[in-house]
Amino acid sequence: MTDVLTADDPLYEELYDVRREAEAVGNFIDVDVMPRLHALRAQAPVHKGRVRDLLGLPGHDRHARAVGRQHYTALTYEACEAGFRDPETFSNRVQGHDNPAGEITMGILEMDPPMHRAYRRTIQPKFLMPEALDWWRRRTIDGIIERLIERMARGDRADLNLDFCARIPVYTITTAIGLDGDDALRFRHAYLNSTSSSRNVTMADRIANGRIVEDLLLGLIAARRAEPQDDLISFLLQSRLMVPGQEPRPLTDREIMTHAKLVMVAGGGTSWRQMGITLFALLTHRDQFAAVKADRALLDDAIEEGLRWNPTAPYFYRMVMRDVEFHGHHIPEGSVLELCLGPANRDPARWDHPDAFDIHRPRLTNMAFGLGTHRCLGMNVARVEIARGITALMDNFPDLRLDPDAPAPFMTGGLEQQGVSGLPVLLR
Template identity: 80%
Template sequence: MLDTADVLTADDPLYEELYDVRREAEAVGNLIDVAAVMPQVHALRAQAPVHKGRLRELLGLPPHERHSRAAGRPHWTVLSYDACEAAFRDPAIFSNSVQGHDNPAGEKTMGILEMDPPVHRAYRRTIQPKFNMPEAMGWWREHTIDTIIARLIARMAAGERADLNLDYCARIPVYTITTAIGLDGDEALRFRHAYLNSTSSSRTVTMQQRLENAKIVESTVLGLIARRREEPRDDLVSFLLGMKLQVPGEPVRPLTDREILAHAKLVMVAGGGTSWRQMGIALFALLTHREQLDAVRDDRALIDDAIEESLRWNPTAPYFYRMVMQDVAFRGHDIPEGAVLELGLGPANHDPSRWERPDAYDLFRPKLTNMAFGLGTHRCLGMNVARVEINRGINALLDHFPKLRLAPDAPAPFMTGGLEQQGVSGLPVLLR
């Protein structure tokens, strides 16, 4: 079996297929001109914190159905910070169940993403301990993150230039998550490729291909679970096999194989996707703001501030959705049970009532909580690991390539993607 680091640091055409933000948006049919629509979004937020209708309708954009459970339901769009925060902090009325996919068995195909308290809390407790900050700074960094960063830095050091999007940002999270779960190197990209081509959102594959890819996903993880039952190791699947689930009113029991499968799919796809794009956004912000990059280079204590500001400035997942569970009066609107809220985390992070010059990237601005990782019950499980990945990644680049800069002879990078997932077009740089 090939070493994971060998596979994930080698040239592989799958990286160009899987880690191209524009191509990713095209594949699910939601590509837009991000820069062109933001003035309209800001104007809507200035008019009112909440609007009736889908954001795409309000902007005059073609329809796109992100969640099958949202289809055919009335929508309201939430754009201010205060209104988004109020919705996030009331999961009893604004439910995350919209995330799921209906299936005959009634299985929670999206795991904790589609659960609400108290069931959500019970399931999250079986995996949360492995994602707390001490674990992120300890086990994750020592076990996975530092290893892949060192390998990638050595690989890039052989040349004069690189595309940090493909050569660096894409590889750190997928290696980190793959190794943590316990998959071997030659399974890593195959798993991610199969998962992304097994969902109903992919428009580039047939139904038969989706079913075939879904079988690859299940067989890969279920096979790993079976091996770890026989021979536990220091990985996430072995950890989950040792955890107990305590749902209120039910006997305490171990997680089933399919519950572990749901956890593993969520960690692999969310951790390997959002972290990749957000790391690219953080580097894009610094590389296009040279004075702030110089400040970070001289004082590494500023890196965490630079990361947090990149999260506020351009969160990679700027819109989340919630199902309304009962009739409710909300910010001047009577919203019926069964409606859907589109929560604009990106617009909320640019709310001028909370931040001065909100469209500017400024790592020195006063520190206030932003919504890039969500708030409340469903705040991002992997946010601590993502922060450590990005921090260690930027530190290593500045250590080894002090003259790092955008390549002047290459196309200038820009933000691209869909409303629901955004990232950088590329990061062509000179290393020396």
């Protein structure tokens, strides 16, 4: 059997190219919008209009449910925090895909309390410390990293984006769910092609790919029901849904499948891009890289600073559920509030010289994982993946540095998801 983790599979290049991903979704931009965002924030914490229009960028409709509505854009830390922490006024129901069956397509991401809490509790124990540290590391992350290091150690050069960052999260999530690691790329490819965000995929392809995803997951659920194992699907089969005022009950197969799909999509791309951003920051700030190598206790600071400096997913939407006075605006019910957590992470009211990557700055909570009700379920897993990955690179390749003969890496992608163009390095 081929080993997809370490094989030279062209699907890695197809699926893990930040620019190509943005072009396929239709939101690629090639300008640095941060100076303009600083100027807008200096004028007002909240603006009427879509952030894209305020920045003069071409339109891109991320959520079908947001189309045709009045938009407002929150740019300061304070305004974004208020949006994240008030789910009754600012609802996540904007995130789902409408469909004839009225099905919840994005699982807990599109639910509001109290249903959100009930469903989140059926999966959350597998993501809380110390499970994130022990179970995920033991079950998946450490073994994956070891095999990738072994593969890279056979040569003198690598592209850490494709050879390392891309491979860890997709394999971690796929095997944690219970699928065979060799299904990892096939599953991600099919899943991305089944969602409506890819422009280059026909409706027939979408339906066919949606079937591949569902067949794989429903087959896995049936197999684990017959014979449980140490994985997320077996855990979800044991979980009980406790909705206030209702009898506790097991999750249905579709509910388990929805959880699994969300975890696959939310965890398969974000950690890849964020690990690349952290490595990019360190490799281009050699003094800070040396400081982390010498004192590994600084690695957590470096990861948090990378998340603050350039979070891979910098914009999230909310649906406004009632008329509300918000930072100088009367926002009518039915509007959409854009929470610009990327710009909020560079709010000069909270951080000095906010555009600089500086691992020595005082650590304050940043918004890369959101805040409040929907705060990232997988944030501890992501932190462990990134920390274990960078530790292994530093341990095994003490002379790791950018390849001076290769094109210099830079930040790229779309407004809604960003990452690094590549990470060509010399290993020794």
